[in-house]
Amino acid sequence: MVDVNEIDSLLLEWECGTLDDQGIERLRTLLKTNSAARSRFIQMQLLTTALHLEADTGATEIDTNSAPVGTTVIPAVQPRFRQTRAWNQLAVSLLLFTVCLLTGWIFYRETGSPLTQSVPPSMPSQRDPAAEATSExxxxxxxxxxxxxxxxxxxxxxxxxxxxxxxxxxxxxxxxxxxxxxxxxxxxxxxxxxxxxxxxxxxxxxxxxxxxxxxxxxxxxxxxxxxxxxxxxxxxxxxxxxxxxxxxxxxxxxxxxxxxxxxxxxxxxxxxxxxxxxxxxxxxxxxxxDISSLEVKDQQLQSARYARWRAWSKALRNDSRLIAYYSFAEPGDWERRLVCSTLPLEKDLDGAIVGAREVPGRWDAKRALEFKQPADRVRVQIPGEYESLTFAAWVKIDSLDRWYNSLFLTDSYDKGEPHWQILDTGQLYFSIRPVDRGEKGPTDFKALSPPFWNPSLNGKWIHLAVTCDLATSTITHYLNGTILSRHKVPPEQLPETTRFGAAAIGNWSSPTLPGQRFAIRNLNGALDELILFSSALSPEEIQEIYQHGKP
Known part of the structure; x- marks a missing residue:
C-alpha cells in the first residue's frame, strides 16, 4: 500500500516548485502504477482547477473545513509556467490512465499554457448556509x-x-x-x-x-x-x-x-x-x-511599553547568537533600506525594500513595513553556516488570501536553506532541505502546525516564532510566546548545518527563466521586527521576547 503522506509530500513539493528530478520520477512511477496515487492526484487537480477558476470569476472560497476528520488538507495551486517538459510528459502519462475521469478537465498544452474553461460562479443563495462563517x-x-x-x-x-x-x-x-x-x-x-x-x-x-x-x-x-x-x-x-x-x-x-x-x-x-x-x-x-480618560491612560501605558521595548532591543543587539536583527526602529528615512540592527553594524546585512511601504508599527512611534502588492518584498543576502536556527517576528496579517503567505524564504531552497511561511489553512509551515538539489536522498520534513488562524486575528499584531534544533532533530512552532506544535524530525531529513544566501522577507524570489511568471506568495499584512538566531532558543527565551515586545 502506498503511503498517502508520501504522495502528499511529493505533490506539495511539486506545487512549491522544489521537487527535484528524483522526486519527479518517483511521482511519475506512483501515478502510473498505483490507483490510490492517481485518485489523490485527481483530487488535488480538481481542487486546483476550482480555486483557479474561482479566482478568475470572483467566486467565493472553497470551504476546506469540510474535509473529513484526519484528512491532510493541502492548499491547491494552479499549474506553474516554470514547469519543465518533464511535467508535460507526466500530465500526458496520467491522462492515459485516467482519461475517462479527467476528460474536460484542465491539463497543460505542450507550451505549458493551461486550457481555459468557463464555470459559472455560485451565488450565495445556492450555497450551503451551514458553510458560512459565523460568530458567537x-x-x-x-x-x-x-x-x-x-x-x-x-x-x-x-x-x-x-x-x-x-x-x-x-x-x-x-x-x-x-x-x-x-x-x-x-x-x-x-x-x-x-x-x-x-x-x-x-x-x-x-x-x-x-x-x-x-x-x-x-x-x-x-x-x-x-x-x-x-x-x-x-x-x-x-x-x-x-x-x-x-x-x-x-x-x-x-x-x-x-x-x-x-x-x-x-x-x-x-x-x-x-x-x-x-x-x-x-x-x-x-x-x-470616561472613554477619553481611559484613552489617555492607554496612551501613557503604550508609551511606557515602547520605552521598555527600546531598552530591551538595545541590549539584544549585542547577543552573540544573532545572525541578523531587523528592529524596524532605526532613525532616518530608511532610503528604501531595512537596516540590520545587530552590533557591530554590518551594512551588508541591510535589506533592500522593494514595493513594501512604511506604516505605523506596534506602537504609533514605531514603524513597520506593509506588504500588499504581489511584488512587495525585502531582499537580503545573509552569508555563513549555522548549527541551528530561530526565527521570531511580529506580524500583522490582514488576510490569508494566498495559498502560501511568505514570512522568510530563501531563493534557491538548496541544502541547508529554510522556508518559513503560512498556509491559507492557517498553519505555520517550516522546512529545510537536507540534500543538494538534484542529489538523491531523503526529502525535506514539512513541519506543519495545527491551524491557529481565525478571523478575529485580522489586523492584530501577533508574535510568531520557530526553532530548528539540529542537535535534537526538533522543530517547534510558537504563537504569542506559547508552543503551538513540536515536531520530532528523522535525522536524515535534516542537514548537518543551515545557511541562507539570497532570500526574501515577506515574499519569494522572482523567476529567472525567460517568459516565466512567479507565484503570488507575498504576505498580505505587515512585519514589525524580525530576529534570526544561530541557535534554537528555549521556550522561556521565546516567551521573554514576546513579553518585552507585546504592544
Whole structure:
C-alpha cells in the first residue's frame, strides 16, 4: 500500500516548485502504477482547477473545513509556467490512465499554457448556509489597561469577540463595546455576565456606560435592580454595600423586584441599599472613568511599553547568537533600506525594500513595513553556516488570501536553506532541505502546525516564532510566546548545518527563466521586527521576547 503522506509530500513539493528530478520520477512511477496515487492526484487537480477558476470569476472560497476528520488538507495551486517538459510528459502519462475521469478537465498544452474553461460562479443563495462563517460574540473587547486576570478567567486579547457568559478581572480597566452600540468602561475588580448584544448582568464592579440613541433600551441587571437606558451616559457601581446609579446625561429607568419604576435624569443620583431602600446622593462623576480618560491612560501605558521595548532591543543587539536583527526602529528615512540592527553594524546585512511601504508599527512611534502588492518584498543576502536556527517576528496579517503567505524564504531552497511561511489553512509551515538539489536522498520534513488562524486575528499584531534544533532533530512552532506544535524530525531529513544566501522577507524570489511568471506568495499584512538566531532558543527565551515586545 502506498503511503498517502508520501504522495502528499511529493505533490506539495511539486506545487512549491522544489521537487527535484528524483522526486519527479518517483511521482511519475506512483501515478502510473498505483490507483490510490492517481485518485489523490485527481483530487488535488480538481481542487486546483476550482480555486483557479474561482479566482478568475470572483467566486467565493472553497470551504476546506469540510474535509473529513484526519484528512491532510493541502492548499491547491494552479499549474506553474516554470514547469519543465518533464511535467508535460507526466500530465500526458496520467491522462492515459485516467482519461475517462479527467476528460474536460484542465491539463497543460505542450507550451505549458493551461486550457481555459468557463464555470459559472455560485451565488450565495445556492450555497450551503451551514458553510458560512459565523460568530458567537455579543460584544467586542476594544481596550485593556493594566488588567490582571483571575485564575478562573482565561486571558482575553484586545479585539476579541466576547460570547455570552462570564467576564471578570481583578484590577485595571476594560472597554467593552456591545453589538447594539453601547459602550462600557469597566473598572476592576469586576464580574459581568454578558447575556445578549443588548443586555448584561453586573455582579460586581464600577462602570461608566455610553449609550447613543441607536442603542436605546440597553439593559443592565443586578440582583436587586434592573436598569433600562433611554439614551444616556451613566455610572453604575455594584458592591456588597448596595447599588449606586448616577446619570451624567439623559435618562434611565430603574425597575426593582417589587415592580416599582423610578426615573433618573441628568444630574441625579441615588443608592439602593442592601435593605431595598432608595437614598438620594450627590453625583460624583469623577469616580467613573470616561472613554477619553481611559484613552489617555492607554496612551501613557503604550508609551511606557515602547520605552521598555527600546531598552530591551538595545541590549539584544549585542547577543552573540544573532545572525541578523531587523528592529524596524532605526532613525532616518530608511532610503528604501531595512537596516540590520545587530552590533557591530554590518551594512551588508541591510535589506533592500522593494514595493513594501512604511506604516505605523506596534506602537504609533514605531514603524513597520506593509506588504500588499504581489511584488512587495525585502531582499537580503545573509552569508555563513549555522548549527541551528530561530526565527521570531511580529506580524500583522490582514488576510490569508494566498495559498502560501511568505514570512522568510530563501531563493534557491538548496541544502541547508529554510522556508518559513503560512498556509491559507492557517498553519505555520517550516522546512529545510537536507540534500543538494538534484542529489538523491531523503526529502525535506514539512513541519506543519495545527491551524491557529481565525478571523478575529485580522489586523492584530501577533508574535510568531520557530526553532530548528539540529542537535535534537526538533522543530517547534510558537504563537504569542506559547508552543503551538513540536515536531520530532528523522535525522536524515535534516542537514548537518543551515545557511541562507539570497532570500526574501515577506515574499519569494522572482523567476529567472525567460517568459516565466512567479507565484503570488507575498504576505498580505505587515512585519514589525524580525530576529534570526544561530541557535534554537528555549521556550522561556521565546516567551521573554514576546513579553518585552507585546504592544
Amino acid at each position: 460574540g455579543v460584544a467586542l473587547l476594544t481596550r485593556l489597561v493594566d488588567v490582571r486576570w483571575p485564575d478562573s478567567q482565561s486571558q482575553i486579547e484586545v479585539g476579541q469577540a466576547l460570547p455570552r457568559g462570564s467576564f471578570q478581572f481583578d484590577e485595571g480597566h476594560a472597554q467593552i463595546e456591545f453589538l447594539c452600540g453601547a459602550t462600557l468602561i469597566v473598572e476592576g475588580p469586576a464580574h459581568i455576565e454578558l447575556q445578549s448584544p443588548t443586555q448584561a448582568r453586573v455582579h460586581k464592579g464600577r462602570l461608566r456606560a455610553h449609550v447613543p440613541p441607536a442603542a436605546r433600551g440597553f439593559t443592565l441587571q443586578m440582583d436587586d435592580l434592573t436598569l433600562v437606558d433611554l439614551g444616556t451616559e451613566f455610572g453604575l457601581a455594584v458592591s456588597d454595600a448596595g447599588t449606586d446609579v448616577e446619570v451624567f446625561d439623559g435618562e434611565v429607568e430603574l425597575h426593582d423586584p417589587s415592580s416599582r419604576i423610578q426615573r433618573l435624569t441628568t444630574g441625579q443620583a441615588l443608592v439602593l441599599t442592601d435593605g431595598g431602600e432608595y437614598r438620594e446622593k450627590k453625583p460624583e462623576p469623577e469616580k467613573f472613568l
